[in-house]
Amino acid sequence: xxxxxxxxxxxxxxxxxxxxxxxxxxxxxxxxxxxxxxxxxxxxxxxxxxxxxxxxxxxxxxxxxxxxxxxxxxxxxxxxxxxxxxxxxxxxxxxxxxxxxxxxxxxxxxxxxxxxxxxxxxxxxxxxxxxxxxxxxxxxxxxxxxxxxxxxxxxxxxxxxxxxxxxxxxxxxxxxxxxxxxxxxxxxxxxxxxxxxxxxxxxxxxxxxxxxxxxxxxxxxxxxxxxxxxxxxxxxxxxxxxxxxxxxxxxxxxxxxxxxxxxxxxxxxxxxxxxxxxxxxxxxxxxxxxxxxxxxxxxxxxxxxxxxxxxxxxxxxxxxxxxxxxxxxxxxxxxxxxxxxxxxxxxxxxxxxxxxxxxxxxxxxxxxxxxxxxxxxxxxxxxxxxxxxxxxxxxxxxxxxxxxxxxxxxxxxxxxxxxxxxxxxxxxxxxxxxxxxxxxxxxxxxxxxxxxxxxxxxxxxxxxxxxxxxxxxxxxxxxxxxxxxxxxxxxxxxxxxxxxxxxxxxxxxxxxxxxxxxxxxxxxxxxxxxxxxxxxxxxxxxxxxxxxxxxxxxxxxxxxxxxxxxxxxxxxxxxxxxxxxxxxxxxxxxxxxxxxxxxxxxxxxxxxxxxxxxxxxxxxxxxxxxxxxxxxxxxxxxxxxxxxxxxxxxxxxxxxxxxxxxxxxxxxxxxxxxxxxxxxxxxxxxxxxxxxxxxxxxxxxxxxxxxxxxxxxxx
Numbered sequence: 152x153x154x155x156x157x158x159x160x161x162x163x164x165x166x167x168x169x170x171x172x173x174x175x176x177x178x179x180x181x182x183x184x185x186x187x188x189x190x191x192x193x194x195x196x197x198x199x200x201x202x203x204x205x206x207x208x209x210x211x212x213x214x215x216x217x218x219x220x221x222x223x224x225x226x227x228x229x230x231x232x233x234x235x236x237x238x239x240x241x242x243x244x245x246x247x248x249x250x251x252x253x254x255x256x257x258x259x260x261x262x263x264x265x266x267x268x269x270x271x272x273x274x275x276x277x278x279x280x281x282x283x284x285x286x287x288x289x290x291x292x293x294x295x296x297x298x299x300x301x302x303x304x305x306x307x308x309x310x311x312x313x314x315x316x317x318x319x320x321x322x323x324x325x326x327x328x329x330x331x332x333x334x335x336x337x338x339x340x341x342x343x344x345x346x347x348x349x350x351x352x353x354x355x356x357x358x359x360x361x362x363x364x365x366x367x368x369x370x371x372x373x374x375x376x377x378x379x380x381x382x383x384x385x386x387x388x389x390x391x392x393x394x395x396x397x398x399x400x401x402x403x404x405x406x407x408x409x410x411x412x413x414x415x416x417x418x419x420x421x422x423x424x425x426x427x428x429x430x431x432x433x434x435x436x437x438x439x440x441x442x443x444x445x446x447x448x449x450x451x452x453x454x455x456x457x458x459x460x461x462x463x464x465x466x467x468x469x470x471x472x473x474x475x476x477x478x479x480x481x482x483x484x485x486x487x488x489x490x491x492x493x494x495x496x497x498x499x500x501x502x503x504x505x506x507x508x509x510x511x512x513x514x515x516x517x518x519x520x521x522x523x524x525x526x527x528x529x530x531x532x533x534x535x536x537x538x539x540x541x542x543x544x545x546x547x548x549x550x551x552x553x554x555x556x557x558x559x560x561x562x563x564x565x566x567x568x569x570x571x572x573x574x575x576x577x578x579x580x581x582x583x584x585x586x587x588x589x590x591x592x593x594x595x596x597x598x599x600x601x602x603x604x605x606x607x608x609x610x611x612x613x614x615x616x617x618x619x620x621x622x623x624x625x626x627x628x629x630x631x632x633x634x635x636x637x638x639x640x641x642x643x644x645x646x647x648x649x650x651x652x653x654x655x656x657x658x659x660x661x662x663x664x665x666x667x668x669x670x671x672x673x674x675x676x677x678x679x680x681x682x683x684x685x686x687x688x689x690x691x692x693x694x695x696x697x698x699x700x701x702x703x704x705x706x707x708x709x710x711x712x713x714x715x716x717x718x719x720x721x722x723x724x725x726x727x728x729x730x731x732x733x734x735x736x737x738x739x740x741x742x743x744x745x746x747x748x749x750x751x752x753x754x755x756x757x758x759x760x761x762x763x764x765x766x767x768x769x770x771x772x773x774x775x776x777x778x779x780x781x782x783x784x785x786x787x788x789x790x791x792x793x794x795x796x797x798x799x800x801x802x803x804x805x806x807x808x809x810x811x812x813x814x815x816x817x818x819x820x821x822x823x824x825x826x827x828x829x830x831x832x833x834x835x836x837x838x839x840x841x842x843x844x845x846x847x848x849x850x851x852x853x854x855x856x857x858x859x860x861x862x863x864x865x866x
Contacts, residue, residue, distance in 0.1 A: 348386020
């Protein structure tokens with residue numbers, strides 16, 4: 152199509168698109184409109200009008216684009232070849248689908264097949280992929296470029312996006328991420344964009360990252376491209392150069408501040424706040440103040456709620472962003488945010504983001520002065536107002552005293568009964584009553600009964616144990632018995648067991664030695680890996696089978712094992728010596744387990760346990776070089792957070808050596824963990840030579856390309 156247009160139009164179209172992509176869509180559209188008015192050739196008018204529609208489509212102005220199609224392009228149809236008209240129809244179909252409207256897409260596919268119109272050159276794509284797999288980039292790149300040109304001249308957006316995806320992959324694989332950015336944005340493929348962001352973080356040198364960020368800023372003015380750009384941005388936000396970060400922040404903040412009525416624009420706003428929640432930890436005080444103003448003045452923040460059940464998924468991202476950046480807000484801004492958040496809890500409460508609002512207030516309570524903390528307490532804990540599970544759980548954060556703490560013990564029978572209702576055998580005719588706070592339930596019929604297993608939240612149990620000092624030993628025993636019964640029940644969901652085991656990690660400072668032993672007797676086999684999966688539901692192997700179309704993730708035995716090890720360690724921390732050294736062999740076995748989640752939680756257990764054995768210390772040092780970044784991260788966490796850790800000179804050398812290796816890792820998580828550990832451990836080194844080595848290592852980490860590594864190294 153474009154290849155048969157006049158030279159003047161062929162020059163005007165890329166110029167207009169460039170203007171639009173660089174933030175001047177009105178100027179680009181005006182340029183094309185002038186060409187439409189001045190040209191009498193229908194093919195020139197068609198090419199220019201399609202370019203206008205493409206610009207509008209890329210800016211989520213699909214209603215306008217559809218109007219241009221129906222009012223100005225459709226009257227031109229009937230004057231062109233079948234190939235051109237089919238390409239035009241596919242473009243219109245793109246816009247119709249974006250508006251969630253119906254059209255005869257598959258009829259259009261059939262029409263193209265009957266007319267032998269090939270919009271997608273499958274033979275060319277196969278040749279590109281085959282050459283790439285054989286490492287023949289000198290063949291795959293030129294062939295990809297030729298297909299990109301063919302798709303561009305043809306004028307079909309779908310085929311051009313596919314060719315752009317191939318070109319983006321080629322550029323990224325060849326080490327040209329800044330070139331790949333544009334093609335990835337045009338391709339609009341979310342999975343490819345996310346992969347590029349991750350690759351840029353892991354492989355991009357500072358110069359390439361800076362060039363890629365400049366390209367990102369150039370090409371994300373239009374809303375549809377911005378949404379795809381966020382998938383790239385999220386992957387490498389840690390590596391954005393400090394000098395470019397404010398420009399990126401302002402782009403995201405600008406998109407986050409939009410509040411149009413169109414659902415497409417709303418999706419752009421939602422995506423912007425998703426990215427903002429990932430990047431807000433990097434904000435300075437000026438940026439944090441701008442973010443605060445954007446959030447609390449947005450209509451989504453202040454929209455009235457009717458009935459408390461309206462879902463506003465963007466608002467929780469707003470609160471996550473504000474919580475991450477609250478530490479750098481000036482005091483007056485913290486007070487302003489307190490007032491705005493209190494309104495969401497008291498006056499405009501909605502169930503879906505209520506926990507986020509409570510969490511934000513807890514964060515602010517740790518930062519603000521006594522007056523603001525008193526204001527939060529007075530708003531949340533009003534006389535005569537019943538406390539829900541969330542308010543009960545966070546009451547100690549605001550020094551709120553329970554009016555009748557003894558009522559916790561008197562209500563424990565109801566709590567224990569609710570726990571036991573996770574798992575029930577009922578008559579076939581019995582109606583299933585879903586428990587409050589349950590995520591759902593499933594039933595299995597066996598003989599003349601049905602098994603009902605409910606997946607429930609343990610928020611209330613955690614809340615009660617925040618006030619465990621008010622529980623009598625008898626009440627605590629009832630609670631422990633109920634949880635252990637459900638943990639021991641073979642047919643209960645493993646996810647339910649994991650949540651209950653996590654709850655038990657906080658009882659160590661109030662339970663008796665006999666109760667601790669009772670817990671140990673149930674959890675220690677699980678901590679040793681002796682776990683039997685439920686027989687009436689899918690096993691882990693069945694749920695992970697790629698041929699299984701009905702996967703039900705009910706929890707993994709390895710996750711339960713790791714949580715059991717960690718919980719036992721927390722009890723040992725609060726009641727030293729209660730397990731008389733029996734826990735050491737469990738942790739040592741977990742540290743060398745094949746499953747990385749078990750290793751990571753075993754390391755977390757070693758961090759919590761009052762002392763660690765020589766064998767455990769050796770395993771921790773080896774774990775800093777673990778192939779799984781999360782495990783290495785946990786290992787450095789053990790070294791950094793063991794206050795009583797006393798190392799010999801050879802052990803210090805091992806720590807410094809492994810930290811040097813970690814500083815060269817491609818994994819940001821590993822470098823960040825090493826920086827944190829080195830920063831915390833430096834003051835414990837008594838030898839000048841070793842301290843000098845540590846200083847040099849920290850200097851290297853302070854110059855890391857990732858902001859989080861630099862921040863931890865300089866603390």
